[in-house]
Amino acid sequence: xxxxxxxxxxxxTSPPPRLREVAIESGVxxxxxxxxxxxxxxxxxxxxxxxxxLEVARRLQYKPNAAALALRTTKTNALSILIPxxxxxxxxxxxxxxxxxxxxxxxxxxxxSGTSEERLTxxxxxxxxxxxxASATDVGLSPEVGTSIPTLLLNRRVEGPLNSxxxxxxxxxxxLVAHLAExxxxxxxxxxxxxxxxxxxxxxxxxxxxLRQRGLPVRTQWISAGEYSEEGGYEATMRVxxxxxxxxxxxxxxVTTAIGALAALRDKNVAVPDEMSVATYDxxxxxxxxxxxxxxxxxxxxxxxxxxxxxxxxxxAGREVSNEVLDGTPKLMKRSSTAPPAQ
Amino acid sequence: xxxxxxxxxxxxTSPPPRLREVAIESGVxxxxxxxxxxxxxxxxxxxxxxxxxLEVARRLQYKPNAAALALRTTKTNALSILIPxxxxxxxxxxxxxxxxxxxxxxxxxxxxSGTSEERLTxxxxxxxxxxxxASATDVGLSPEVGTSIPTLLLNRRVEGPLNSxxxxxxxxxxxLVAHLAExxxxxxxxxxxxxxxxxxxxxxxxxxxxLRQRGLPVRTQWISAGEYSEEGGYEATMRVxxxxxxxxxxxxxxVTTAIGALAALRDKNVAVPDEMSVATYDxxxxxxxxxxxxxxxxxxxxxxxxxxxxxxxxxxAGREVSNEVLDGTPKLMKRSSTAPPAQ
DNA sequence: CTGTTAGCGCTTTCAA
DNA sequence: TTGAAAGCGCTAACAG
Numbered sequence: 001x002x003x004x005x006x007x008x009x010x011x012x013t014s015p016p017p018r019l020r021e022v023a024i025e026s027g028v029x030x031x032x033x034x035x036x037x038x039x040x041x042x043x044x045x046x047x048x049x050x051x052x053x054l055e056v057a058r059r060l061q062y063k064p065n066a067a068a069l070a071l072r073t074t075k076t077n078a079l080s081i082l083i084p085x086x087x088x089x090x091x092x093x094x095x096x097x098x099x100x101x102x103x104x105x106x107x108x109x110x111x112x113s114g115t116s117e118e119r120l121t122x123x124x125x126x127x128x129x130x131x132x133x134a135s136a137t138d139v140g141l142s143p144e145v146g147t148s149i150p151t152l153l154l155n156r157r158v159e160g161p162l163n164s165x166x167x168x169x170x171x172x173x174x175x176l177v178a179h180l181a182e183x184x185x186x187x188x189x190x191x192x193x194x195x196x197x198x199x200x201x202x203x204x205x206x207x208x209x210x211l212r213q214r215g216l217p218v219r220t221q222w223i224s225a226g227e228y229s230e231e232g233g234y235e236a237t238m239r240v241x242x243x244x245x246x247x248x249x250x251x252x253x254x255v256t257t258a259i260g261a262l263a264a265l266r267d268k269n270v271a272v273p274d275e276m277s278v279a280t281y282d283x284x285x286x287x288x289x290x291x292x293x294x295x296x297x298x299x300x301x302x303x304x305x306x307x308x309x310x311x312x313x314x315x316x317a318g319r320e321v322s323n324e325v326l327d328g329t330p331k332l333m334k335r336s337s338t339a340p341p342a343q
Numbered sequence: 344x345x346x347x348x349x350x351x352x353x354x355x356t357s358p359p360p361r362l363r364e365v366a367i368e369s370g371v372x373x374x375x376x377x378x379x380x381x382x383x384x385x386x387x388x389x390x391x392x393x394x395x396x397l398e399v400a401r402r403l404q405y406k407p408n409a410a411a412l413a414l415r416t417t418k419t420n421a422l423s424i425l426i427p428x429x430x431x432x433x434x435x436x437x438x439x440x441x442x443x444x445x446x447x448x449x450x451x452x453x454x455x456s457g458t459s460e461e462r463l464t465x466x467x468x469x470x471x472x473x474x475x476x477a478s479a480t481d482v483g484l485s486p487e488v489g490t491s492i493p494t495l496l497l498n499r500r501v502e503g504p505l506n507s508x509x510x511x512x513x514x515x516x517x518x519l520v521a522h523l524a525e526x527x528x529x530x531x532x533x534x535x536x537x538x539x540x541x542x543x544x545x546x547x548x549x550x551x552x553x554l555r556q557r558g559l560p561v562r563t564q565w566i567s568a569g570e571y572s573e574e575g576g577y578e579a580t581m582r583v584x585x586x587x588x589x590x591x592x593x594x595x596x597x598v599t600t601a602i603g604a605l606a607a608l609r610d611k612n613v614a615v616p617d618e619m620s621v622a623t624y625d626x627x628x629x630x631x632x633x634x635x636x637x638x639x640x641x642x643x644x645x646x647x648x649x650x651x652x653x654x655x656x657x658x659x660a661g662r663e664v665s666n667e668v669l670d671g672t673p674k675l676m677k678r679s680s681t682a683p684p685a686q
Numbered sequence: 687c688t689g690t691t692a693g694c695g696c697t698t699t700c701a702a
Numbered sequence: 703t704t705g706a707a708a709g710c711g712c713t714a715a716c717a718g
Contacts, residue, residue, distance in 0.1 A: 016467070016491055018711065029689045034713060042714095046687065066468030067413035068711035071694050076410070078469065086438055086454070087627075092429035099456060108465050110453035111429070114442060122451050124359065125409030126421065126469070148359055230632040256629075263632045284430075286599075289573040289606045291634050361695065372705045377697060389703060411695035414710050 017060040026056045037062075070125070079312060080110040080123060081131040081154070088228070089255070089284050090301060091133060094154070097305025098131065105313060124148045129312045132156070136196045150315040154308050156198040157323065163315065165308050165324045169199060169281070170206035172297040172330040173251065176279045177210030179295065179332055180249045183340045185277060189222030189247035191236045191257050200225060203253045203281065222247045226257065233260025241268050248341040249277035255287050258294055262337075273339035283333050293335035300328030360403040369399045380405075413468070422655060423453040423466060424474040424497070431571070432598070432627050433644060434476060437497070440648025441474065448656060467491045472655045475499070479539045493658040497651050499541040500666065506658065508651050508667045512542060512624070513549035515640040515673040516594065519622045520553030522638065522675055523592045527683045528620060532565030532590035534579045534600050543568060546596045546624060565590045569600065576603025584611050591684040592620035598630050601637055605680075616682035626676050636678035643671030 023033040028049060036045050036053045045053075056062075070076045079102050083091045095111055102109040110127065112119060123130060130149055134156035153164035180188055190207045193200030204223060211218050221243040226232030233252060237260060240247065252258035258280035262272065270276050272292055280287065283296035304326045314321045366376040371392060379388050379396045388396075399405075413419045422445050426434045438454055445452040453470065455462060466473060473492055477499040496507035523531055533550045536543030547566060554561050564586040569575030576595060580603060583590065595601035601623035605615065613619050615635055623630065626639035647669045657664045 019713095020711080030711095031690080031713075032688055035688090038713080040714090044687065049687080063464060063467060065414070065711050067410055067417075067419070068694090069468075069713085070410035071408070071414050071696090071710090072712045072714090074410075074694075076469075080453070086429060086435035087432055089430055089432075095429055095456065108455070108462075108469070110423070110455060112451070112453060113438065119451075121406060124406060125412075126419075126451070230628050234632065259629065259632050262634065266634050285573050286602065286629075289577065289602050291605065291609050363695080373695095374697075374706080375704055378704090381697080383698090387703065392703080408695050411710090412697085414694090414712090415696045415698090417710080 016065075017062045019062070019064065022053065022057050022060055022062050025060065026053045028053060033057075037064075076126060076128050077106060078108045078110060078127040079129050079131070079309065080112050080127045081133060082112050082114075082119065083133040084113070084135045086111075086113045089286070090282055093284075093301035094133070094305040094308075097302030098309045099305070100302075101306040101309040105309070107309075109309075120149065120151075129316045131308050131312060134198050136194075137198050150312060152308055152312045152315060152321075154304070158198075163311065163321050163323055165304065165311055165326060166198070166202075167299055167301070167304050167326045168328075168330075169202050169299075170209070171327070172281050172299050173203050173206035174210045175297050175330055175332050176251045176281065176295075177207065177214070177216075179334070180251070180277060180279060180338065181214045181216065183249075183277065183338060185247075185249040185341050186216055187219075187222070187245075187247040187341075188216060188249045188251060189219070189224070189240045191233055191240070191250055191252045191261050192223055192225040193228050193253045193257070194232070195225055197228070200253065207251060219243075219247070226260070228254050228256055230256055230260040230263065233257030234264045235260070237261040237264035238268070241265075241270065246270075246276075248275075249279070249338070252278060252280040255280050255282050255284050255294065255296065258287070258296075259290060262290060262294075273337055275342060277338040277341070279338050283331075288333070288335060292337045295335045295338040296333050297330040298333055299330050300326060303328050359408075360405045362405065362407065365396065365400050365403055365405050368403070369396045371396060376400075380407075419469060419471050420449060421451045421453060421470040422472050422474070422652065423455050423470045424476060425455050425457075425462065426476040427456070427478045429454075429456045432629070433625055436627075436644035437476070437648040437651075440645030441652045442648070443645075444649040444652040448652070450652075452652075463492065463494075472659045474651050474655060477541050479537075480541050493655060495651055495655045495658060495664075497647070501541075506654065506664050506666055508647065508654055508669060509541070509545075510642055510644075510647050510669045511671075511673075512545050512642075513552070514670070515624050515642050516546050516549035517553045518640050518673055518675050519594045519624065519638075520550065520557070520559075522677070523594070523620060523622060523681065524557045524559065526592075526620065526681060528590075528592040529559055529684075530562075530565070530588075530590040531559060531592045531594060532562070532567070532583045534576055534583070534593055534595045534604050535566060535568040536571050536596045536600070537575070538568055540571070543596065550594060562586075562590070569603070571597050571599055573599055573603040573606065576600030577607045578603070580604040580607035581611070584608075584613065589613075589619075591618075592622070592681070595621060595623040598623050598625050598627050598637065598639065601630070601639075602633060605633060605637075616680055617685060620681040620684070622681050626674075631676070631678060635680045638678045638681040639676050641674040641676055643669060643673070646671050 023030040099109040131154045133154045157164045224236040224239045226236030279295040283298035287294040287296045311321045366373040442452045476497045500507045567579040567582045569579030622638040626641035630637040630639045654664045
């Protein structure tokens, strides 16, 4: 149903209607119009006055001026989420969950990439609160962070007063290890994220625990960290493959690193899953389309986004929140990148 | 260099300093302080007064209140880019280019996903201009779009008064066709984007032209459209493979669809590149890590983002701009997904 | 039930 | 070189 705009020249940007216009046009005072439009519960207006104002506002397409509103009420009805890079698909999911929740509450969600925390200061006055998504932990949060604006750390914990929400990475990683162990693997390696992230070491710990709990050997040579990128995964995997003895299975900390791992295995002529199984944390559509399709755990990313917004809104309302570890159960998607080890 | 915040409770959000505080503290009038802080060229201040004000402002960490500024000046120093989905990596690049340019000009760039144009109205008063990235062309832009706020269409053209910037898709597609033709392919198919996008049909046209110019046959059965997703690419490719006669090479309209194509070829036991070459429009790191690594054209995505911001700024300044087709030369990345056709 | 008034924090004439 | 005053568009006491 291709609707076409008329190709006639659109009239020059005309100034949007002000509340004052609406008031005059309806023959009431501006304050009355304001009350009616805002459904002020404390006051009542005569139905007919009410109708008239509402009608005029609709006809004029009145929209309150955001700047004036913000100045007057010190509320912007906007939130923002700071993420290190838009290229990270996991954040796309988280953000989508957050956006939906925010909109339901009448907020716009602005995503800002590049996460240098200086950006935070430029945000002040434009938004009511900010979700600070994980970035390098060795950068440090300046003490001002969270001072000027309600802030919630996302996917990252830091000692101090800042509240946070993280996902239960351990559950996901453990599910992966369990799956591989069940298949009969006893020699499992881990392609980890960088040690200067919050998630990287957390997943490493979970991985080690998973092994120990099942009486499997923990070999540091089989745990190799790299950037959260294909390249990072590739290099980390290469290092594992150079070990004197190779594991028979790998747990990747991210789909991106898993794809790097697959490339490394291909270059080293190691067949997946015949000679090496690969399972990955996080599931995105891409995971099921690479060759071989990747066994993955699907984490409740959207839920995390949604929950983060809820918590942030609490913070904005001045209420206390406690740090949360989101505990939706991960879902294991078994695909052909994992199989029993070769004899 | 792990800086640690003291774990002491951070003092309760204290109200940020106002201009008035700065003025009082420096013993000048608020208007004087304003002029000095803004470097008002029309006025001169005594160096010592100047110093004093500047020093106090620094010490107090004075930041003008964004809402007040916006109300007073009707400028927000914020731009926004509306994109259909954050999961699209191409937009990550475009956005990065735009962000850098915007910041250089003193603007914040907010990305907003979900592109229903209604969102535009909620943006008014919060930003000075908006980059409207491609979405389905059959949705139609309501006549109000661009009326209340300077707007530039990105990667999409539409008849009417709205300005636009697009990339020279044709050049990229043609480069791909040229490469395949050079390898000796005479039977080339195209995994296209949806027909209700601006880019989809544009690339199809470029593809057909490329074939014709080289005297190669254009077979509609070999041109198959699907969503811009792995799944879409997969299905479209399946349709081509069901044709009575198969091509020997495929041009994919996007890395995502190319990956879907690779999966389809694998499932149909068609070896790449031995039995089928695959080349794709757009290059992202992922392209070189899949198996086999994808031959791709790298388009000047960041440049497009940057240029788009420049144009938008012109629009905001009230100047006219003409529609642009960004013409940075694409770069062909030859990788192992393409090879001469089998005899 | 509705109007008057003050003021959010800032810039910008206009005077001094 | 600086201060006084007005006002951006809106909401929220406070009167009436």
